[in-house]
Amino acid sequence: MEENRGIWVFIEVTDGKVEGVSLELLGAGRKLADKLEVPLAGVLLGHDVRKISAKVIEYGADIVYMADHAVLELYRTEAFMKAVVAMAEKYKPEIFLYGATPNGKDLASAVATDLSTGLTADTTMLDVDPEKRLLEASRPAFGGNIMATILCKKHRPQMATVRPKVMKALEPDASRKGEVIEEEIHLEESEMRTKVLQIVKETTKTANLAEAHVIVAGGKGMGDKNGFMLIHELAKTIGATVGGTRDVVEAGWLPHDQQIGQTGETVTPKIYFAIGISGAIQHVVGMKNSELIIAINKDPDAPIFDVATYGLVGDAFEIVPQLIEKFKELIKEKGGEISYV
Amino acid sequence: MHIVVCVKQVPDTKIIKINPKTNTLDRRSAPAILNPYDAHAVQEAARIKSRTGGTVTVLSMGPPQAVAVIKKSVEIGADRGYLISDRAFAGADTLATSYALSKALEKIEQESPVDLVICGKHAIDGDTGQVGPGIARRIDIPPITNVIEVSKINSDEKKIVVKRKQLNGYELIESQIPCLLTVEKEINDIGYSPMPNMIKAARYEPVIWSVADLGEVDRAQLGLKGSPTIVGKMFSPPRPEGGKKIEGEPTEQIKELMKLLEEKIDLFCFKA
Ligand SMILES: Cc1cc2nc3c(=O)[nH]c(=O)nc-3n(C[C@H](O)[C@H](O)[C@H](O)COP(=O)(O)OP(=O)(O)OC[C@H]3O[C@@H](n4cnc5c(N)ncnc54)[C@H](O)[C@@H]3O)c2cc1C
Ligand SMILES: Cc1cc2nc3c(=O)[nH]c(=O)nc-3n(C[C@H](O)[C@H](O)[C@H](O)COP(=O)(O)OP(=O)(O)OC[C@H]3O[C@@H](n4cnc5c(N)ncnc54)[C@H](O)[C@@H]3O)c2cc1C
Structure with a gap:
């Protein structure tokens, strides 16, 4: 030894x-x-x-x-x-x-x-x-x-x-x-007893998540599939990729390859929005190394605030629509387009 | 085809409770179940058997209560099962676990040659995924981990073709038989067990072997003694320090957030 x-x-x-x-x-x-x-x-x-x-x-x-x-x-x-x-x-x-x-x-x-x-x-x-x-x-x-x-x-x-x-x-x-x-x-x-016959690359959404520059992730706090559309809308506005918690995937609001966390993807975007997400450890391990984390949750004691750079305490259904508007204004002001490629 | 599936009894980690004072697992809080990946492994073995004919044997190491996971496996489609159970196995890490299971496999092999060994991708409690490849090395057959499909199997030519999940996509791998597969959940869906299986399982009594039954075994390689790793301290996951919390009216909150984001504006890539 x-x-x-x-x-x-x-x-x-x-x-x-x-x-x-x-x-x-x-x-x-x-x-x-x-x-x-x-x-x-x-x-x-x-x-x-x-x-x-x-x-x-x-x-x-x-x-x-x-x-x-x-x-x-x-x-x-x-x-x-x-x-x-x-x-x-x-x-x-x-x-x-x-x-x-x-x-x-x-x-x-x-x-x-x-x-x-x-x-x-x-x-x-x-x-x-x-x-x-x-x-x-x-x-x-x-x-x-x-x-x-x-x-x-x-x-x-x-x-x-x-x-x-x-x-x-x-x-x-x-x-x-x-x-x-x-x-x-x-x-x-x-x-050799084994041989690799073929390698098939699948550039799925997962790869997108792993490489995403900005991610908007939503949790059960979005209420239902319809409420979750707000997540898609914010993501679309700022050119982000959509992710979610396991509970959201299990509820059928998102496909499995968009789950973030221990049993999903590990992501490290520049900006991570966590909206209506409680911040369970199994979720947090998959996103905590993001550069900037913005959390929106109506429960001031939600553990997600422990990892968030900026935490907004309040109702996502009041905050997010206003946020979308503000981003639209900002993007217009800066030249009309946002792009990460 | 003679297929052996390794199955482990695990606490259901979905509802597990940790004692916050001692940082140990409250075993009473969680019911013991068949490791979910191993259920898929048994199911896949039964599917292969339906194509090639043969026998599906399950093997488990654990306390006497672990007969429950063998009965559950029979319900899914296994023909028979062995439990190796002995105080000498207790406290095994993955190295000692793969040693004990490989000794039992050698004994099963003496009765009927083994063509294929299937394990789960990992056990949800220990969660290492190391036991499968370890067994393969010990009995010197090639391991293929993270299998999502058994595409072809030819028992006469002793060849198998499988899909192995990779970081972004999959590989198609051909291997000689015998080999060892570890399987992902995607490999199959587990439906309700057929009634005859349920009846068979209810009556089934697995064979239980102690160390003495396994023949020549180096006791120094078993259990705690044979385990190079030890669990040092257990602790709660570190809570990272939070940043700035913004409370108040939504309009005010957003104003403040947008002001803070001004400083980080480089993170957004605007196209001029
Ligand atoms: C073995 C294991 C593996 C797991 N793997 C993963 C994994 O990979 N990824 C994962 O995410 N989870 C995983 N989990 C599940 C995890 O423990 C949590 O259950 C899950 O992350 C919770 O999802 P959630 O935050 O969406 O829901 P909840 O915990 O229900 O949280 C909803 C949150 O929304 C807030 N809220 C409600 N309404 C509003 C509103 N109008 N506006 C703003 N906020 C609102 C609530 O205050 C609450 O904090 C795993 C669990 C286990 C046991
Ligand atoms: C908190 C904790 C952390 C640990 N960390 C480590 C570690 O880092 N390194 C280490 O070497 N050990 C570790 N161990 C010990 C490890 O859990 C045990 O060695 C265990 O016996 C097998 O490992 P596993 O659960 O990870 O199985 P895996 O390797 O994840 O299991 C893969 C497959 O092997 C088969 N298999 C595994 N165990 C059995 C069994 N008993 N009977 C039949 N088939 C089986 C099943 O098919 C299973 O799906 C840890 C234990 C604890 C409690």
């Missing part, structure tokens, strides 16, 4: 692009590495990924461990897991982080089994005790009703998957220096 040193981050690549969560983890990993006074490394697997290594360094890594192989072109558990386990056994990191994406979770679970070590799932808070060199990974449990800190005292590496959009990436710095270490990994296509 004493010989394990260094913080590792799995770099997930899709279509030649690094997933945002991997960059966020380099930011979070940088803090842990500085606290423990050890190097931060990115683990980069794929085919023709050499050019990506520079980006990994710009975002905070000191070292990039790279495996470039035709068999690693697309993510498959068995190929990726073999490569990662071989690297971890050779270089012995003490902490190893993965994005809690479908691939990141899948890979981390397989690697943890082969390395016989602990894995904390869906972490939303990370810290390290520098004396004990112990990773403190906290995660929501029991449907988000409570947080639990998970520790792995006697096994190394200490591993965790971390939810996207909760950590902050560093500003990229092109002058940062780092080392790229290329690993020879023995892999044969003929030994």
